[in-house]
Amino acid sequence: MTELRGRPQGRGSHDRGARTLTPGTSHTLVDMLLDTDPVSHREFERQLLHDLVDTDARVRWRAAFDLACVGAPSGDAIAALASAALHDTDASVRTHAARALVAGGSAAAAALVTRLLDGADHERSTELLAALGAPAVDALATALEGDDPSVRWAAGGALEDIASGDAVQALIGALTDDDDEVRHCAVTALGHIGVPAVDALLATLSDVSPVARSEAARALGYQSDSRSFMPLIVALDDADAEVRGSAAWALGGLHDPRGLVPLLVALDDEDARVREGAAAGLGRSGDARAVRPLITAIDDEDDSVRCRTVTALGELGATRALPFLIATLTCDASEDVRYAAADALGELGAAAVQPLLEAMDGEGEDARGWIALALESLGAPVIERSVAQHDCRLGPAHVREALGWTDEGRAAAV
Secondary structure, X not given: OOOEEEOOOOOOOOOOOOEEEOOOOOOOHHHHHHOOOHHHHHHHHHHHHHHXXXXXXXHHHHHHHHHOOOOOOOHHHHHHHHHHHHHOOOHHHHHHHHHHHHOOHHHHHHXXXXXXXXXXXXXXXXXXXXXXXXXXXXXXHHHOOOOOHXXXXXXXXXXXXXXXXXXXXXXXXXXXXXOHHHHHHHHHHHHHHOHHHHHHHHHHXXXXXXXXXXXXXXXXXXXXXXXXXXXHHHHOOOOOHHHHHHHHHHHHHOOOHHHHHHHHHHOOOOOHHHHHHHHXXXXXXXXXXXXXXXXXXXXXXXXXXHHHHHHHHHHOOOHHHHHHHHHHHHHOOOHHHHHHHHHHHHHOHHHHHHHHHHHHOOOOHHHHHHHHHHHHHHOHHXXXXXXXXXXXXXXXXHHHHHHOOOOHHHHHOO
């Protein structure tokens, strides 16, 4: 390694004369560099950048470590550190290169966004950008306006981790993105940011764009902020059905008992999207008073509404809905609804075992197959305990057939 001769000022009784600095040789190096003239500092950085591409991982690690200690990197150093942080084969080198990049601030963010736009690994790039914090927001906001949806999605993820006020505003702008996945990313990001995003989201409920209003309502549904209650009630009367449906879904997430009646009204909306959102909201609410209206909604003409309805009954642990869920499981015209009913029955646990086993008796092959699916979602231990605790009038052959058990020893336990 080439030696650098500088004239650092000594500390304490240290010699103030010329000194030979060899990068990576001592932990006192940083103290010495603090007093080194700028020309020597730049030369030292060039040496470290040369070492950063050495074939020996130990040399690269030490170079990255020292670069993280010597202050704000130059433009050349930022480019080299970005490459090392993204692509070096050694994890320690990547880690220290990333730490060195943090001192680069907005310049480092711009370099990383450029690499992101050029196809760099999205997960790693967003992790590094998030670590830069506030200085990266402007660059990420620019990336959110790019042509590549995957880049916009990645930028949204980084802004979620930064969670500053400026990051919130950038994400609000992404609520009207043309790509569904990018909008969903912005919604979940704003929802996870929490309190700092609430005011901006409430303001967006009055946006001229129905897409923005709908996505803002959905983002509020990831939180439990009481300030959202009345604005979401108002949004239930929005002229746009998507907005009403999102507001209904979000309202359930507040777990406010005052929301039950408005959600029941929405459950009778003329638009299926609103009824679907209301069914989902009632399931999220945890309010047992919603069970009877949801049982009625099982007969809705729309497949999506019926799916959400049976799912909501499962979330509410509605054991009194068992006969209706089993009938849906075995008779509904939609396979999606049947699958949702199987999952909902699985949520009900041991209470569903006996009714399902009894429903098998006399059913046709197709219905028995769906009942078997529901039993599988419950799991063998739940079934075994339930059958052992009750007088099962059905022979073990029914259970074996339902679960596809062939092991006689295991089936004998039933």
